[in-house]
Amino acid sequence: MSKNVASFPASNDEEEVKDTGGVAGKRLLSLLQRVETLEQEKTALADDIKEVYAEAKGTGFDVKAMRRLIKLRKMEPEKRREEDEILELYKSAIGMV
Amino acid sequence: MSKNVASFPASNDEEEVKDTGGVAGKRLLSLLQRVETLEQEKTALADDIKEVYAEAKGTGFDVKAMRRLIKLRKMEPEKRREEDEILELYKSAIGMV
Amino acid sequence: MSKNVASFPASNDEEEVKDTGGVAGKRLLSLLQRVETLEQEKTALADDIKEVYAEAKGTGFDVKAMRRLIKLRKMEPEKRREEDEILELYKSAIGMV
Amino acid sequence: MSKNVASFPASNDEEEVKDTGGVAGKRLLSLLQRVETLEQEKTALADDIKEVYAEAKGTGFDVKAMRRLIKLRKMEPEKRREEDEILELYKSAIGMV
DNA sequence: ACCGTGGTTAGCTTTC
DNA sequence: GAAAGCTAACCACGGT
Numbered sequence: 447m448s449k450n451v452a453s454f455p456a457s458n459d460e461e462e463v464k465d466t467g468g469v470a471g472k473r474l475l476s477l478l479q480r481v482e483t484l485e486q487e488k489t490a491l492a493d494d495i496k497e498v499y500a501e502a503k504g505t506g507f508d509v510k511a512m513r514r515l516i517k518l519r520k521m522e523p524e525k526r527r528e529e530d531e532i533l534e535l536y537k538s539a540i541g542m543v
Numbered sequence: 544m545s546k547n548v549a550s551f552p553a554s555n556d557e558e559e560v561k562d563t564g565g566v567a568g569k570r571l572l573s574l575l576q577r578v579e580t581l582e583q584e585k586t587a588l589a590d591d592i593k594e595v596y597a598e599a600k601g602t603g604f605d606v607k608a609m610r611r612l613i614k615l616r617k618m619e620p621e622k623r624r625e626e627d628e629i630l631e632l633y634k635s636a637i638g639m640v
Numbered sequence: 641m642s643k644n645v646a647s648f649p650a651s652n653d654e655e656e657v658k659d660t661g662g663v664a665g666k667r668l669l670s671l672l673q674r675v676e677t678l679e680q681e682k683t684a685l686a687d688d689i690k691e692v693y694a695e696a697k698g699t700g701f702d703v704k705a706m707r708r709l710i711k712l713r714k715m716e717p718e719k720r721r722e723e724d725e726i727l728e729l730y731k732s733a734i735g736m737v
Numbered sequence: 738m739s740k741n742v743a744s745f746p747a748s749n750d751e752e753e754v755k756d757t758g759g760v761a762g763k764r765l766l767s768l769l770q771r772v773e774t775l776e777q778e779k780t781a782l783a784d785d786i787k788e789v790y791a792e793a794k795g796t797g798f799d800v801k802a803m804r805r806l807i808k809l810r811k812m813e814p815e816k817r818r819e820e821d822e823i824l825e826l827y828k829s830a831i832g833m834v
Numbered sequence: 835a836c837c838g839t840g841g842t843t844a845g846c847t848t849t850c
Numbered sequence: 851g852a853a854a855g856c857t858a859a860c861c862a863c864g865g866t
Binding site (some may be wrong): 567568570571608633635636638 | 664671730734
Binding site for chain 6 (some may be wrong): 835836837838839840841842843844845846847848849850
Protein backbone atom coordinates (compact mmCIF):
# COMPACT_ATOMS: atom_id res chain seq x y z
CA MET A 447 0.00 0.00 0.00
CA SER A 448 1.44 3.33 -1.01
CA LYS A 449 2.09 6.10 1.36
CA ASN A 450 -0.34 8.42 -0.30
CA VAL A 451 -3.19 6.05 -0.03
CA ALA A 452 -2.38 5.45 3.57
CA SER A 453 -2.86 9.13 4.18
CA PHE A 454 -6.42 8.91 2.98
CA PRO A 455 -8.18 7.53 5.96
CA ALA A 456 -11.79 6.59 5.60
CA SER A 457 -11.34 3.36 3.75
CA ASN A 458 -10.28 -0.01 4.96
CA ASP A 459 -10.23 -1.74 1.64
CA GLU A 460 -8.54 -1.33 -1.69
CA GLU A 461 -11.08 1.20 -2.93
CA GLU A 462 -9.18 4.18 -1.58
CA VAL A 463 -8.06 5.76 -4.79
CA LYS A 464 -11.32 5.08 -6.57
CA ASP A 465 -13.09 6.54 -3.58
CA THR A 466 -12.27 9.96 -4.85
CA GLY A 467 -15.38 11.99 -4.29
CA GLY A 468 -16.87 9.13 -2.30
CA VAL A 469 -17.37 8.64 1.41
CA ALA A 470 -13.96 9.92 2.46
CA GLY A 471 -14.33 12.86 0.10
CA LYS A 472 -17.66 13.76 1.64
CA ARG A 473 -16.21 13.47 5.09
CA LEU A 474 -13.25 15.63 4.17
CA LEU A 475 -15.45 18.24 2.60
CA SER A 476 -17.62 18.33 5.66
CA LEU A 477 -14.62 18.96 7.87
CA LEU A 478 -13.33 21.70 5.62
CA GLN A 479 -16.69 23.39 5.62
CA ARG A 480 -16.95 23.28 9.37
CA VAL A 481 -13.59 24.98 9.62
CA GLU A 482 -14.57 27.55 7.06
CA THR A 483 -17.79 28.37 8.85
CA LEU A 484 -15.99 28.86 12.12
CA GLU A 485 -13.46 31.06 10.42
CA GLN A 486 -16.22 33.21 8.99
CA GLU A 487 -17.62 33.71 12.45
CA LYS A 488 -14.20 34.57 13.70
CA THR A 489 -13.78 37.15 10.99
CA ALA A 490 -17.14 38.62 11.90
CA LEU A 491 -15.96 39.07 15.46
CA ALA A 492 -12.79 40.71 14.25
CA ASP A 493 -14.96 43.15 12.37
CA ASP A 494 -16.98 43.86 15.47
CA ILE A 495 -13.79 44.66 17.32
CA LYS A 496 -12.75 47.00 14.58
CA GLU A 497 -16.07 48.75 14.87
CA VAL A 498 -15.58 49.33 18.55
CA TYR A 499 -12.20 50.87 17.89
CA ALA A 500 -13.64 52.99 15.12
CA GLU A 501 -16.35 54.21 17.43
CA ALA A 502 -13.77 54.94 20.10
CA LYS A 503 -11.65 56.87 17.66
CA GLY A 504 -14.69 58.79 16.54
CA THR A 505 -15.27 60.00 20.08
CA GLY A 506 -11.68 61.09 20.49
CA PHE A 507 -9.88 58.12 22.00
CA ASP A 508 -6.37 57.10 20.99
CA VAL A 509 -6.72 53.71 19.34
CA LYS A 510 -3.10 52.78 19.55
CA ALA A 511 -2.98 53.45 23.26
CA MET A 512 -6.15 51.44 23.71
CA ARG A 513 -4.63 48.47 21.96
CA ARG A 514 -1.61 48.60 24.19
CA LEU A 515 -3.82 48.81 27.22
CA ILE A 516 -5.76 45.75 26.15
CA LYS A 517 -2.52 43.90 25.81
CA LEU A 518 -1.20 45.00 29.17
CA ARG A 519 -4.45 44.19 30.93
CA LYS A 520 -4.29 40.71 29.52
CA MET A 521 -0.71 40.23 30.66
CA GLU A 522 -1.23 41.64 34.10
CA PRO A 523 -2.55 38.58 35.97
CA GLU A 524 -0.11 36.07 34.61
CA LYS A 525 2.70 38.55 35.03
CA ARG A 526 2.04 38.93 38.71
CA ARG A 527 1.97 35.20 39.15
CA GLU A 528 5.21 34.75 37.27
CA GLU A 529 6.94 37.39 39.30
CA ASP A 530 6.04 35.66 42.51
CA GLU A 531 7.20 32.40 41.08
CA ILE A 532 10.70 33.30 40.10
CA LEU A 533 12.51 32.60 43.33
CA GLU A 534 10.73 29.30 43.58
CA LEU A 535 12.01 28.52 40.13
CA TYR A 536 15.56 29.24 41.16
CA LYS A 537 15.14 26.96 44.10
CA SER A 538 13.74 24.14 42.07
CA ALA A 539 16.36 24.67 39.39
CA ILE A 540 19.09 23.99 41.90
CA GLY A 541 17.28 21.12 43.48
CA MET A 542 16.16 22.85 46.68
CA VAL A 543 12.83 21.15 46.73
CA MET B 544 -20.69 47.94 41.29
CA SER B 545 -19.05 45.63 38.88
CA LYS B 546 -15.85 43.72 39.38
CA ASN B 547 -14.70 45.35 36.22
CA VAL B 548 -13.82 48.51 37.93
CA ALA B 549 -11.94 46.60 40.56
CA SER B 550 -9.95 44.91 37.83
CA PHE B 551 -8.69 48.17 36.51
CA PRO B 552 -5.02 47.48 36.75
CA ALA B 553 -3.24 50.69 37.53
CA SER B 554 -5.42 51.28 40.47
CA ASN B 555 -5.13 50.54 44.14
CA ASP B 556 -8.21 52.63 44.58
CA GLU B 557 -11.08 51.77 42.37
CA GLU B 558 -12.09 55.38 42.15
CA GLU B 559 -8.88 56.33 40.44
CA VAL B 560 -10.14 56.03 36.93
CA LYS B 561 -13.03 58.28 37.54
CA ASP B 562 -10.86 60.67 39.45
CA THR B 563 -8.31 60.83 36.71
CA GLY B 564 -10.42 60.88 33.64
CA GLY B 565 -13.87 61.51 34.96
CA VAL B 566 -16.55 60.59 32.46
CA ALA B 567 -13.97 59.78 29.78
CA GLY B 568 -12.35 57.23 32.09
CA LYS B 569 -15.60 55.39 32.55
CA ARG B 570 -16.29 55.52 28.87
CA LEU B 571 -12.81 54.21 28.08
CA LEU B 572 -13.19 51.34 30.47
CA SER B 573 -16.48 50.40 28.90
CA LEU B 574 -14.92 50.34 25.46
CA LEU B 575 -12.02 48.21 26.64
CA GLN B 576 -14.39 45.75 28.17
CA ARG B 577 -16.41 45.47 25.02
CA VAL B 578 -13.25 44.67 23.09
CA GLU B 579 -12.16 42.15 25.66
CA THR B 580 -15.45 40.34 25.53
CA LEU B 581 -15.32 40.11 21.77
CA GLU B 582 -11.78 38.84 21.94
CA GLN B 583 -12.80 36.11 24.33
CA GLU B 584 -15.41 34.95 21.88
CA LYS B 585 -12.87 35.04 19.12
CA THR B 586 -10.53 32.88 21.15
CA ALA B 587 -13.34 30.42 21.78
CA LEU B 588 -13.89 30.07 18.04
CA ALA B 589 -10.19 29.52 17.51
CA ASP B 590 -10.40 26.69 19.99
CA ASP B 591 -13.34 25.21 18.13
CA ILE B 592 -11.33 25.22 14.95
CA LYS B 593 -8.50 23.44 16.66
CA GLU B 594 -10.94 20.81 17.82
CA VAL B 595 -12.15 20.18 14.30
CA TYR B 596 -8.59 19.65 13.15
CA ALA B 597 -7.97 17.38 16.09
CA GLU B 598 -10.99 15.34 15.18
CA ALA B 599 -9.86 15.17 11.57
CA LYS B 600 -6.46 14.02 12.66
CA GLY B 601 -8.05 11.44 14.91
CA THR B 602 -9.81 9.92 11.93
CA GLY B 603 -6.63 9.80 9.90
CA PHE B 604 -6.62 12.97 7.84
CA ASP B 605 -3.46 14.90 7.14
CA VAL B 606 -3.98 18.19 8.92
CA LYS B 607 -1.20 19.99 7.18
CA ALA B 608 -2.67 19.18 3.78
CA MET B 609 -6.09 20.24 5.01
CA ARG B 610 -4.72 23.62 5.99
CA ARG B 611 -3.15 24.06 2.60
CA LEU B 612 -6.46 23.18 1.02
CA ILE B 613 -8.39 25.67 3.11
CA LYS B 614 -5.93 28.31 2.10
CA LEU B 615 -6.24 27.49 -1.58
CA ARG B 616 -10.00 27.49 -1.45
CA LYS B 617 -9.92 30.92 0.10
CA MET B 618 -7.38 32.31 -2.33
CA GLU B 619 -8.33 33.97 -5.56
CA PRO B 620 -7.35 31.67 -8.43
CA GLU B 621 -5.90 34.67 -10.21
CA LYS B 622 -3.58 35.63 -7.40
CA ARG B 623 -2.54 32.06 -6.87
CA ARG B 624 -1.37 31.84 -10.47
CA GLU B 625 0.56 35.08 -10.25
CA GLU B 626 2.46 34.02 -7.19
CA ASP B 627 3.32 30.70 -8.71
CA GLU B 628 4.59 32.40 -11.81
CA ILE B 629 6.96 34.61 -9.91
CA LEU B 630 8.24 31.58 -8.08
CA GLU B 631 8.84 29.72 -11.33
CA LEU B 632 10.60 32.73 -12.76
CA TYR B 633 12.94 32.86 -9.80
CA LYS B 634 13.54 29.15 -9.97
CA SER B 635 14.64 29.30 -13.55
CA ALA B 636 16.72 32.39 -12.82
CA ILE B 637 18.84 30.44 -10.37
CA GLY B 638 18.85 27.31 -12.46
CA MET B 639 16.59 25.31 -10.21
CA VAL B 640 14.86 22.58 -12.16
CA MET C 641 5.36 45.02 -19.59
CA SER C 642 3.87 42.11 -17.78
CA LYS C 643 3.41 41.95 -14.09
CA ASN C 644 5.71 39.01 -13.73
CA VAL C 645 8.53 40.68 -15.47
CA ALA C 646 8.08 43.73 -13.37
CA SER C 647 8.71 41.63 -10.31
CA PHE C 648 12.10 40.67 -11.58
CA PRO C 649 14.13 43.69 -10.77
CA ALA C 650 17.67 43.81 -12.01
CA SER C 651 16.93 44.73 -15.56
CA ASN C 652 15.88 47.99 -17.08
CA ASP C 653 15.37 46.77 -20.58
CA GLU C 654 13.28 44.16 -22.33
CA GLU C 655 15.78 41.39 -21.68
CA GLU C 656 14.21 40.40 -18.40
CA VAL C 657 12.76 37.07 -19.32
CA LYS C 658 15.73 36.10 -21.38
CA ASP C 659 17.89 37.11 -18.49
CA THR C 660 17.05 33.88 -16.82
CA GLY C 661 20.26 32.73 -15.25
CA GLY C 662 21.85 36.05 -16.11
CA VAL C 663 22.73 39.04 -13.98
CA ALA C 664 19.52 39.12 -12.02
CA GLY C 665 19.72 35.37 -11.55
CA LYS C 666 23.20 35.67 -10.15
CA ARG C 667 22.15 38.46 -7.89
CA LEU C 668 19.18 36.49 -6.64
CA LEU C 669 21.25 33.42 -6.03
CA SER C 670 23.77 35.45 -4.09
CA LEU C 671 21.07 36.83 -1.84
CA LEU C 672 19.61 33.39 -1.24
CA GLN C 673 23.00 32.04 -0.34
CA ARG C 674 23.68 34.82 2.08
CA VAL C 675 20.44 34.06 3.84
CA GLU C 676 21.21 30.36 3.90
CA THR C 677 24.65 30.92 5.36
CA LEU C 678 23.26 33.10 8.10
CA GLU C 679 20.64 30.52 8.85
CA GLN C 680 23.27 27.86 9.19
CA GLU C 681 25.12 29.96 11.72
CA LYS C 682 21.91 30.52 13.56
CA THR C 683 21.27 26.82 13.71
CA ALA C 684 24.79 26.28 15.04
CA LEU C 685 24.09 28.70 17.87
CA ALA C 686 20.87 26.93 18.64
CA ASP C 687 22.88 23.76 18.96
CA ASP C 688 25.33 25.45 21.30
CA ILE C 689 22.44 26.48 23.49
CA LYS C 690 21.19 22.96 23.55
CA GLU C 691 24.59 21.79 24.66
CA VAL C 692 24.60 24.18 27.57
CA TYR C 693 21.26 22.85 28.68
CA ALA C 694 22.48 19.30 28.28
CA GLU C 695 25.50 20.07 30.40
CA ALA C 696 23.30 21.70 33.01
CA LYS C 697 21.02 18.71 33.07
CA GLY C 698 24.04 16.46 33.41
CA THR C 699 25.05 18.24 36.58
CA GLY C 700 21.62 17.99 38.09
CA PHE C 701 19.85 21.20 37.14
CA ASP C 702 16.21 21.33 36.18
CA VAL C 703 16.23 22.34 32.52
CA LYS C 704 12.59 23.21 32.30
CA ALA C 705 12.89 25.58 35.24
CA MET C 706 15.98 27.10 33.65
CA ARG C 707 14.12 27.80 30.44
CA ARG C 708 11.35 29.52 32.30
CA LEU C 709 13.89 31.58 34.19
CA ILE C 710 15.56 32.69 31.01
CA LYS C 711 12.22 33.76 29.68
CA LEU C 712 11.30 35.64 32.82
CA ARG C 713 14.66 37.36 33.03
CA LYS C 714 14.19 38.58 29.49
CA MET C 715 10.74 39.89 30.21
CA GLU C 716 11.68 41.59 33.43
CA PRO C 717 13.02 44.92 32.14
CA GLU C 718 10.31 45.60 29.61
CA LYS C 719 7.70 44.44 32.07
CA ARG C 720 8.77 46.98 34.63
CA ARG C 721 8.68 49.73 32.06
CA GLU C 722 5.24 48.75 30.88
CA GLU C 723 3.87 48.63 34.35
CA ASP C 724 5.02 52.16 35.00
CA GLU C 725 3.55 53.22 31.71
CA ILE C 726 0.02 52.06 32.09
CA LEU C 727 -1.48 55.07 33.79
CA GLU C 728 0.18 57.28 31.25
CA LEU C 729 -1.47 55.21 28.58
CA TYR C 730 -4.85 55.69 30.13
CA LYS C 731 -4.26 59.39 30.23
CA SER C 732 -3.19 59.56 26.61
CA ALA C 733 -6.03 57.31 25.60
CA ILE C 734 -8.52 59.76 26.97
CA GLY C 735 -6.70 62.74 25.60
CA MET C 736 -5.21 64.00 28.86
CA VAL C 737 -1.95 65.02 27.27
CA MET D 738 32.54 41.49 41.23
CA SER D 739 30.46 41.25 38.12
CA LYS D 740 27.37 43.22 37.29
CA ASN D 741 25.79 39.91 36.53
CA VAL D 742 24.98 39.22 40.09
CA ALA D 743 23.40 42.61 40.40
CA SER D 744 21.17 41.78 37.48
CA PHE D 745 19.79 38.74 39.17
CA PRO D 746 16.15 39.60 39.06
CA ALA D 747 14.45 38.15 42.08
CA SER D 748 16.86 39.84 44.34
CA ASN D 749 16.88 43.08 46.22
CA ASP D 750 20.07 41.88 47.80
CA GLU D 751 22.72 40.72 45.46
CA GLU D 752 23.89 38.09 47.90
CA GLU D 753 20.58 36.32 47.81
CA VAL D 754 21.51 33.77 45.22
CA LYS D 755 24.56 32.63 47.03
CA ASP D 756 22.72 32.60 50.30
CA THR D 757 19.93 30.58 48.90
CA GLY D 758 21.70 28.11 46.74
CA GLY D 759 25.34 28.46 47.66
CA VAL D 760 27.68 27.03 45.07
CA ALA D 761 24.82 25.70 42.99
CA GLY D 762 23.34 29.18 42.78
CA LYS D 763 26.52 30.60 41.34
CA ARG D 764 26.79 27.73 38.93
CA LEU D 765 23.20 28.17 37.84
CA LEU D 766 23.70 31.85 37.22
CA SER D 767 26.74 31.13 35.11
CA LEU D 768 24.79 28.69 32.98
CA LEU D 769 21.95 31.12 32.51
CA GLN D 770 24.36 33.79 31.40
CA ARG D 771 25.98 31.52 28.88
CA VAL D 772 22.61 30.77 27.40
CA GLU D 773 21.68 34.42 27.34
CA THR D 774 24.86 35.36 25.53
CA LEU D 775 24.27 32.73 22.88
CA GLU D 776 20.72 33.89 22.47
CA GLN D 777 21.88 37.42 21.91
CA GLU D 778 24.13 36.24 19.11
CA LYS D 779 21.30 34.28 17.65
CA THR D 780 19.10 37.35 17.67
CA ALA D 781 21.85 39.32 15.96
CA LEU D 782 21.93 36.76 13.16
CA ALA D 783 18.18 36.93 12.81
CA ASP D 784 18.56 40.66 12.36
CA ASP D 785 21.22 40.14 9.72
CA ILE D 786 18.84 37.92 7.82
CA LYS D 787 16.17 40.55 7.96
CA GLU D 788 18.65 43.03 6.57
CA VAL D 789 19.40 40.82 3.61
CA TYR D 790 15.72 40.55 2.82
CA ALA D 791 15.36 44.29 3.21
CA GLU D 792 18.19 44.84 0.79
CA ALA D 793 16.64 42.39 -1.64
CA LYS D 794 13.35 44.18 -1.39
CA GLY D 795 15.09 47.49 -1.91
CA THR D 796 16.43 46.26 -5.23
CA GLY D 797 13.05 45.08 -6.32
CA PHE D 798 12.92 41.41 -5.44
CA ASP D 799 9.76 39.78 -4.18
CA VAL D 800 10.60 38.78 -0.62
CA LYS D 801 7.69 36.42 -0.24
CA ALA D 802 8.76 34.45 -3.29
CA MET D 803 12.31 34.39 -2.00
CA ARG D 804 11.18 32.88 1.26
CA ARG D 805 9.24 30.20 -0.57
CA LEU D 806 12.33 29.48 -2.59
CA ILE D 807 14.57 29.17 0.44
CA LYS D 808 12.09 26.75 1.90
CA LEU D 809 11.97 24.66 -1.25
CA ARG D 810 15.75 24.53 -1.50
CA LYS D 811 15.94 23.29 2.05
CA MET D 812 13.25 20.69 1.58
CA GLU D 813 13.94 17.21 0.39
CA PRO D 814 12.58 16.85 -3.16
CA GLU D 815 11.10 13.53 -2.16
CA LYS D 816 9.12 14.94 0.70
CA ARG D 817 7.98 17.86 -1.38
CA ARG D 818 6.49 15.50 -3.94
CA GLU D 819 4.76 13.44 -1.30
CA GLU D 820 3.09 16.44 0.26
CA ASP D 821 1.94 17.68 -3.10
CA GLU D 822 0.49 14.30 -3.90
CA ILE D 823 -1.57 14.21 -0.75
CA LEU D 824 -2.84 17.67 -1.55
CA GLU D 825 -3.83 16.61 -5.06
CA LEU D 826 -5.55 13.54 -3.69
CA TYR D 827 -7.58 15.66 -1.32
CA LYS D 828 -8.43 18.09 -4.07
CA SER D 829 -9.85 15.43 -6.27
CA ALA D 830 -11.66 13.88 -3.33
CA ILE D 831 -13.65 17.05 -2.83
CA GLY D 832 -14.05 17.71 -6.51
CA MET D 833 -11.72 20.67 -6.68
CA VAL D 834 -10.40 21.10 -10.18
C1' DA E 835 -1.25 54.49 -1.53
C1' DC E 836 2.66 52.74 0.98
C1' DC E 837 5.30 51.51 4.88
C1' DG E 838 5.94 49.98 9.28
C1' DT E 839 4.10 47.71 13.32
C1' DG E 840 1.66 44.39 15.81
C1' DG E 841 -1.00 40.31 16.18
C1' DT E 842 -2.14 35.76 14.63
C1' DT E 843 -1.27 31.37 12.88
C1' DA E 844 1.38 27.56 11.26
C1' DG E 845 5.32 24.70 11.46
C1' DC E 846 9.34 22.70 14.01
C1' DT E 847 11.80 20.99 17.82
C1' DT E 848 12.05 19.02 21.89
C1' DT E 849 10.18 16.72 25.84
C1' DC E 850 7.55 13.31 28.34
C1' DG F 851 3.69 8.93 19.68
C1' DA F 852 1.49 12.84 21.71
C1' DA F 853 1.85 17.38 23.77
C1' DA F 854 4.01 21.68 24.61
C1' DG F 855 6.88 25.53 23.83
C1' DC F 856 9.33 28.16 20.63
C1' DT F 857 10.19 30.32 16.31
C1' DA F 858 9.16 32.22 12.06
C1' DA F 859 5.95 33.56 8.32
C1' DC F 860 1.84 35.79 7.19
C1' DC F 861 -1.68 39.14 7.40
C1' DA F 862 -4.16 43.15 8.64
C1' DC F 863 -4.39 47.43 10.79
C1' DG F 864 -3.09 52.23 11.53
C1' DG F 865 -0.28 56.06 10.46
C1' DT F 866 2.11 58.99 7.24
